[in-house]
Amino acid sequence: MNIVFYSSNSNRFDGSSVSFKTKPSCKSEWDDLAKKYPEHNFFIVTQMPGMFLLDIEKNEIREKSPSVRYVISEKTEVKDIAREILDLKPDIAMAVTFWTAPYDWLSIKDSMIAEELSAHGVKTVCSPAKSAFQCFDKNMTHVLLENSGFKMPRAVYVHHGLFRCEAGCKEVRENVYREYILSQIEKLNFPVIIKDTVGLSSYKAEVIPTYKSAKSYLFSRKNSFDRIVEEYVSGIQFGAEIYGSGEQYTVMPPFMFSVNSFGITSPKQSVKVGPVTNKKYKIGKLKKMLKSLAKTVRLEGIMQVDLVFSDGQWYILEINSRLSGISRSYAAAQNKSLYLVLMEILSAAKAKRPVRPGKTKYVCNFKMPVLTESQIEKLYEIPFVRRIDQIHDAAASQRRAQGFCEIIFGGTSSAGELQNQLDFIAAEFPQLIEPVFFKNAKELIERL
Numbered sequence: 001m002n003i004v005f006y007s008s009n010s011n012r013f014d015g016s017s018v019s020f021k022t023k024p025s026c027k028s029e030w031d032d033l034a035k036k037y038p039e040h041n042f043f044i045v046t047q048m049p050g051m052f053l054l055d056i057e058k059n060e061i062r063e064k065s066p067s068v069r070y071v072i073s074e075k076t077e078v079k080d081i082a083r084e085i086l087d088l089k090p091d092i093a094m095a096v097t098f099w100t101a102p103y104d105w106l107s108i109k110d111s112m113i114a115e116e117l118s119a120h121g122v123k124t125v126c127s128p129a130k131s132a133f134q135c136f137d138k139n140m141t142h143v144l145l146e147n148s149g150f151k152m153p154r155a156v157y158v159h160h161g162l163f164r165c166e167a168g169c170k171e172v173r174e175n176v177y178r179e180y181i182l183s184q185i186e187k188l189n190f191p192v193i194i195k196d197t198v199g200l201s202s203y204k205a206e207v208i209p210t211y212k213s214a215k216s217y218l219f220s221r222k223n224s225f226d227r228i229v230e231e232y233v234s235g236i237q238f239g240a241e242i243y244g245s246g247e248q249y250t251v252m253p254p255f256m257f258s259v260n261s262f263g264i265t266s267p268k269q270s271v272k273v274g275p276v277t278n279k280k281y282k283i284g285k286l287k288k289m290l291k292s293l294a295k296t297v298r299l300e301g302i303m304q305v306d307l308v309f310s311d312g313q314w315y316i317l318e319i320n321s322r323l324s325g326i327s328r329s330y331a332a333a334q335n336k337s338l339y340l341v342l343m344e345i346l347s348a349a350k351a352k353r354p355v356r357p358g359k360t361k362y363v364c365n366f367k368m369p370v371l372t373e374s375q376i377e378k379l380y381e382i383p384f385v386r387r388i389d390q391i392h393d394a395a396a397s398q399r400r401a402q403g404f405c406e407i408i409f410g411g412t413s414s415a416g417e418l419q420n421q422l423d424f425i426a427a428e429f430p431q432l433i434e435p436v437f438f439k440n441a442k443e444l445i446e447r448l
Contacts, residue, residue, distance in 0.1 A: 094125040
């Protein structure tokens with residue numbers, strides 16, 4: 001069977017100053033997958049940087065698996081990318097969608113490619129474009145889920161053009177739309193989060209303490225786009241992935257996320273620990289809710305959901321119809337590669353059955369500053385370090401923008417042992433462990 005894993009990228013990519021380091025390499029994990037499934041032919045069709053799929057150094061692929069055929073597409077049109085995939089004569093194709101800033105919309109294009117492939121008789125594993133669009137636009141997500149009875153924080157959508165519609169329009173004496181929107185915002189419980197409707201994760205999100213400050217924000221130059229003003233629900237923040245196809249869904253137990261000083265998860269700073277199975281978090285209720293959510297959005301493949309557990313109740317914050325920052329952590333928790341997880345999802349879709357994940361053990365997804373080659377090698381020699389992913393942009397002026405090293409360690413059924421492993425890494429790398437990350441990881445582990 002010819003199996004194609006594909007993804008697109010709408011952004012220009014210049015990796016001339018960017019260095020990627022991964023342990024284990026994508027190449028080695030593709031080799032392992034091909035060895036496990038010798039009866040299949042594997043193909044990758046992607047666009048640089050080919051996140052999750054490629055080992056790249058600057059603008060080149062550093063190493064390739066001889067068991068995989070690579071197609072690096074430079075096309076921009078959906079039909080042209082689909083034609084490149086069709087030329088491979090695929091029996092089945094699966095989207096391996098990644099994220100990008102400032103607009104987290106790649107799942108929409110990958111879905112459009114899937115629809116083109118389906119029109120030519122190819123079996124695909126990718127959510128419908130309409131569902132991807134509803135997940136991309138946070139206002140549409142709110143409307144869909146509220147109408148479907150899911151619990152979400154109360155929110156008010158602010159259309160930027162209407163909020164300032166009287167500017168340059170002499171006929172308008174008073175802005176009735178703005179008057180109404182402000183009256184609805186005033187009824188919310190504060191603090192609130194004001195965030196972009198189409199951005200990536202916490203991109204441009206701000207926690208606003210009072211109605212007065214929210215009003216000031218909306219009148220300021222910061223408000224240059226459509227916004228969501230959403231009640232901040234205090235509690236423990238989580239993320240969970242759902243796998244499946246054709247309403248045969250598997251909900252993975254969630255990962256617990258740390259938050260920054262403003263109470264927001266930050267992809268470059270967040271610590272993640274899990275999967276969490278403790279009954280005090282009402283995991284059974286969560287899984288039932290997320291299965292219903294998957295049916296509502298007609299999930300095909302992988303979906304990630306941002307959540308908060310507050311006063312014994314689960315709230316949905318956002319939905320991402322793509323791979324996420326916990327995709328490889330879930331794989332590590334099952335002692336598998338991400339590619340093996342993808343293959344299991346694809347096989348389950350073809351067989352029209354739910355995915356049967358392996359037993360999970362605790363892992364911690366932890367950030368460090370950019371490391372040297374020798375430091376990475378030393379870190380990876382530690383037996384319980386499962387994976388290392390580092391990105392370093394030498395041209396970036398600010399330290400945070402230069403990148404970070406993300407490590408996944410663990411593989412234990414004991415929270416105490418996971419803490420011991422964290423302490424061991426801190427002792428081995430005392431100059432590289434940032435106190436706030438260590439503190440956040442310790443607090444999350446204590447909550448398991």
